[in-house]
Amino acid sequence: MHYQAESYGNYYASTVRQSAAVDPLERVVRLASGSAVVIFSLSTCCMCHAVKRLFCGMGVNPTVYELDLVPRGKEIERALMRVLGGGSSVPVVFVGGKLVGAMDRVMASHINGTLVPLLKEAGALWL
Numbered sequence: 076m077h078y079q080a081e082s083y084g085n086y087y088a089s090t091v092r093q094s095a096a097v098d099p100l101e102r103v104v105r106l107a108s109g110s111a112v113v114i115f116s117l118s119t120c121c122m123c124h125a126v127k128r129l130f131c132g133m134g135v136n137p138t139v140y141e142l143d144l145v146p147r148g149k150e151i152e153r154a155l156m157r158v159l160g161g162g163s164s165v166p167v168v169f170v171g172g173k174l175v176g177a178m179d180r181v182m183a184s185h186i187n188g189t190l191v192p193l194l195k196e197a198g199a200l201w202l
Contacts, residue, residue: 099147099154106151108172110138111199115155115167117143122178123166129185135199137168171197 097105107113112130116123118141130137142148142165156164159177168175170193175181184190194200 099150100157102147103151103154103158104172106140107169107174111135111171111197112137112194113169114139115151115165116141117165119143120165122163126166126168126178126181129181133191133194133200134202135194137199170194170199 103115106115112135114123114127114130114137116127116139127137127139140148140151142152145151152164155167156162158174159167163177166178166181168177168181170190175184175190175193181190184193191200
């Protein structure tokens with residue numbers, strides 16, 4: 076997993092400074108399209124941990140934004156709540172820049188067999 080708040084310390088910090096004036100919803104769209112699989116998470120959330128383990132177990136290497144560890148993470152979390160129409164804001168998964176959804180949608184996609192083709196199409200999974 077790529078943890079943006081930790082792994083790319085200087086790169087991420089400069090990205091945050093450049094985008095400080097950007098609308099949080101625009102930041103979500105930009106960040107979500109930056110990698111094949113992007114997970115917005117909280118480091119202490121058990122559901123977030125479960126969805127990260129799901130993707131890693133499938134051989135996918137997602138980019139993870141731990142919103143409680145990144146600057147302006149609360150703003151991103153509120154923007155995600157708007158995107159999802161309220162309720163819990165994390166975990167939220169994007170594949171190929173497209174919203175898959177929160178944990179319930181991700182698990183439903185996995186169970187009904189639509190997640191793997193989506194991951195292959197995004198270039199996140201090769202087998």
